[in-house]
Amino acid sequence: MLKYFLKKTILFIGLIFLTPAPTAMGSSLENLAKALAKIRGEVETLQTQLDTEKEKHGSRMSALNSQLADLSVEERRQKMSIEKLQHSIEKMTADAKKAEQSGENLKPVLLAILKDYKQYIQIGFPFKTEDRIKAIENLENNVVNQTIDPNKAINQAWSLIEDEIRLSKENGIYQQTISLSGEKMLVDIAKLGTVFLFFQTRDNRVGMAKRDTDNGWKFETVDDNDHIERITKLFDSLKKQIRQGYFELPNPLIK
Known part of the structure; x- marks a missing residue:
């Protein structure tokens, strides 16, 4: 009888220790599920942020491409202006040779070129515009009033136009x-x-x-x-x- 009672007591104690195991496992699985759900939420948040950043990057690249196109247009505009000035120099040189150093023949050619040059500055890049125009007008006045040798006036005009070209590089x-x-x-x-x-x-x-x-x-x-x-x-x-x-x-x- 005592032996039977001891076996039953041992079995009862064993059940006490074995019973919590499924409960602990269930709790562990529940915690794991919560952790996975949290990670999944963080992944979805990160994915949303990544998609947003990709969209921003795409918009930024589009804007930069647009600005690059604007800069290319402006660069072509500046190149055309410089080419026009260089053409004026070549024309002035050629006309000077045709005039055979005759001041009266050279004067209208030089004044026409200075007039074009002044208009170019008036509507062009707004850097020290008044000073640049004043330099041209002083030369124009000297040519009109014949206070400067025509050949020297050509050299001064050449120097002014070279200064203009140098501005584009500085x-x-x-x-x-x-x-x-x-x-x-x-x-x-x-x-x-x-x-x-x-x-x-x-x-x-x-x-x-x-x-x-x-x-x-x-x-x-x-x-x-x-x-x-x-x-x-x-x-x-x-x-x-x-x-x-x-x-x-x-x-x-x-x-």
């Missing part, structure tokens, strides 16, 4: 008086060839020259913080004589 910081919101003010200018022109005022406003119409330009400040930071970085780099490197800048060619 980057740097300059000072210039511009019209901003109807007010004349002296500002620092960051000139990149004859395509981009950014400015910085004495009160730390920044902006850029933009085409107003096909025959004009205007100076506008920028309000976007990213654009302000990029233009400021360009000025800092040029002032430190850093003229090469990667610069991300706002595009003034965008309408």
Whole structure:
């Protein structure tokens, strides 16, 4: 009887230890399922973020391609302008030879070329426009008033046009008086060839020259913080004589 009671007690104790096992396993599986569900949710979130970034990247590439096309158009415009100036030089040289150094025959040719050159500056890249036009007008007056030898006048005209071509290749910081919101003010200018022109005022406003119409330009400040930071970085780099490197800048060619 005692032996039977001991066997039953041992069996009962064994059941006590064995019974929780399925419960523990069920709890473990439940936790695993929750963890998998959480991971699946994180994967779906990451996939959504990845799709969004891909879409943003596609839009950005499309915008950059559009800007690249604008820059290509502007580059062709500048090349055509330079080619026109070079053609003027060649024509002036040829006409000078035909005139056989005759001042009276050479004068109308030279004045016609200076007139075309002045019109080119008036509607062209807005860098120190008044100074460049003044140099042409001084030469025109000297030719008209015959206070300069025609051959010397040709050399001066040649030098002015060469300066114009050199402008298209130079980057740097300059000072210039511009019209901003109807007010004349002296500002620092960051000139990149004859395509981009950014400015910085004495009160730390920044902006850029933009085409107003096909025959004009205007100076506008920028309000976007990213654009302000990029233009400021360009000025800092040029002032430190850093003229090469990667610069991300706002595009003034965008309408």
